[in-house]
Amino acid sequence: MSDPTTSAEPSPGAEESTDTELREKLARQDAEILRLRDLLISKDVELGAAKGRLAELDDRSARLASLAARIENRVPGFGRLVGAAVRAMRSQRR
C-alpha cells in the first residue's frame, strides 16, 4: 500500500510546470494591468481635453454673466426684457 501523503505530492516535473504556469499567468496579468493603465491614461487625456473645453466655455459664460450683471445694475429689469424679447422671437419663428 502506498503512502497517501507521499503519493499526493506532485512530482518534480509537475511542480516545475505549475511554477511556469504561474509565471505565465502573472506575466499575462502584468501585461493586462499595463494595457488597462495605458487605456486609463488615454481616457484621462480625453477627459482632460473635455475639461479644457469646459474651462474655455466657463470662462466665456463668466464674462457674459459679469456683463449682464453690470448692465442689470445700470438698467434694472434689463435681463427680464431680454428674456422676453428672446421668447417672443422664438414664438414668432414657430
Next chain:
Amino acid sequence: MAAPRFSILTPVYETPAEVLRKTLRSVRRQSYGDWELCLVDDGSRQPQVRALLEKAAAEDARIRVEHRAQNGGIVEASNDALAMARGEFVALLDHDDELHPDALALVAEALEANPEADYLYTDEDKIDGRGRHSAAFFKPDWSPERMRTQMYTCHLSVLRRSLVEEVGGFDPGLAGAQDWDLVLKVTERARAIVHVPRVLYHWRMLDSSAASAAEAKPWAFEAGRRAVQAHCERIGLPAEVELDGADPGVLHLQPKLERQPPVSIVIPTGGQVRDVRFEPVVLIANCVRSIIERSSYENYEIVVVVDEGIDPETIEELRAIAGERLRIVEFEGEFDFSAKVNRGVVQSRGEHVLLLNDDIEVTAPEWLQRMVMYSEREEIGVVGGRLVWGDGRLQHVGVSFENGLPGHLYRGFAGDFPGYMNAVLIARNCLAVTGACLMTRRDVFQEVGGLTTEFPVNFNDVDYCLKVHRSGRRIVYDPDLILYHFESSSRSPEVEKWEFELLTERWRRFAAVDPFGNPNLHRGVPRLSAPLAWARRRLPRPLRLAGSRRG
C-alpha cells in the same frame, strides 16, 4: 517736438475701383493734416486705376502718383514709393485697406510723448466687402521674442524714414515678407519702439489677400522664415528658424548652440509621493530620472535641496539615478521655498541656474539648449516654458497681470488651445513666468538678490521676474519648451491676503498695467466690448487740429 509729416507709401496694382476709392478716401479723411500719399501704380492694365489715381492727385496736392512702365512687384513698387517720400516718417498702407480717421493723429500724439520713437505700430482689424469689422488684433507692447515667431506688429506700421533708408529699404529677395524684414532691421537699430493700443488700420479681406486665407500666398510664409533666419544671424541668436506644420504664420526657433555653458538645475524637495499616471511615485526621483534619461545637454549638474528628515532611501535612489551629476544640499528650518532655492543656488556652480519643481517631468531632449539659447543673451533675464498637467491641459503659458495682480493665462484650457492670436504657440515676452521651471543667469540672480524671503510660499517667482523686468531685462515664454507638471489641478493656490497686499505694494508702479496685455484683452481674451474697438469715437476737435499742416 514739431508735428511730424507722414509719408504714406501705397503700391497699387489692379485694385478694384470701389476698393481703391475707399482706401484713398480713408487717407483724405485723416483728422491729422500733415501727410503725403505716395502712390506707385505698378503697371496696372485696368484703365480705371490710372484714372482714379490721377483724379485723386488732381484733387489734393498731398497726393502724388508715379506710374511704373511695367509691373515690378510689391517690393519694387514699395521702394519707388519710398524714394518719393519726403516726410520724417513713412506709414505703410496697402492699396485695398483703410485707415481709421484718427490713425495719423494718434500716432503723432504718441510721437510727441516719445520723441525718440523710431518705429510705431497700432492694433488692427479686418473688414469684409460690406465694410463689416472682425478679427481685431489687440497687440502687446514691443515684444522682440514674439516678433521672431510671428509678424504681429504688421499694420499700421510707421517707421522713421532715415532709418528705413539706412537699412536699405525693402529687400527684393523677400517679397511677401518685405515688411517683416524691414521692421526687424529697423527695430535692431531703433532707439525706442512704441505701440499705440488702438485699432487704427482695417485690413480688407479679398479673395487674393493674405488676410482672407493663409493659403493665398504660401511663398510669403517662406520669405518670412528667411527674413527671421537672417535676423537671427545678424543679432547672433544661435537658432534655426522653421515654419509651423499646421499654421505657417507661426515660426519655431530650434536652438543651434555653439557652446554649452554649465547649467545648474536647482530642485527643492520634501521627498513627497504623489500619483503620476495612476501610480504613486516619489516626485523628485521621477523628475531627476526624466532629466537624466531625456536631456541631450552635456554640461549640467543637479542640485537637490532636501528638507531634513527626508527618507534616506530617496537620497540613495537619486544617487543611483544621477550619479556624479547630483549634489545634495540639506535645508533645515521652517518651510521657506525662497530660502531653499537661494541655498541651492549658492551651492551651485553653473553660469545659468534653472529653478525646477520636483513635480516636473522633462519631455524633450533639447529642453536645456532651448532655454540656454535665450538665457545667454544679455538683454534676457528669465526663460520659462509651457507646462501641462498629466491629462494634457494647460497649466502655465506665462503670467499676465490684471489690475496689478498676476494670473496664469489659459490655465486649465485644453492642451490644443492655441490662445488668442496663437499666444500659446508663439514665443512671447511677459512680465513673469512660473518658478516651477525658470532659467536665469547667475549674474542676474545675484544682481537682483535672488528670491526674496518676504514671500516664503507664493509670489516669490513673480517677484523675482518683476525685479528682473525692472533691471531692464526681458522675460521669455518659449512655447516649444513643453514639460509635464504634476501639480494637482484641483489644488487651490491658497494665497493669503497679506501676500496679495505685499505684492501690490511692492509692484504697484510696474505691474499696474501689463505691457504685454492690451486694454481690450482680459487675461488674454478679448473683452466683450472689444468688437466695437474700431468704432471708438474720434479725437476731440482741438487734438485733431493739433499738428495740421498742409504739405
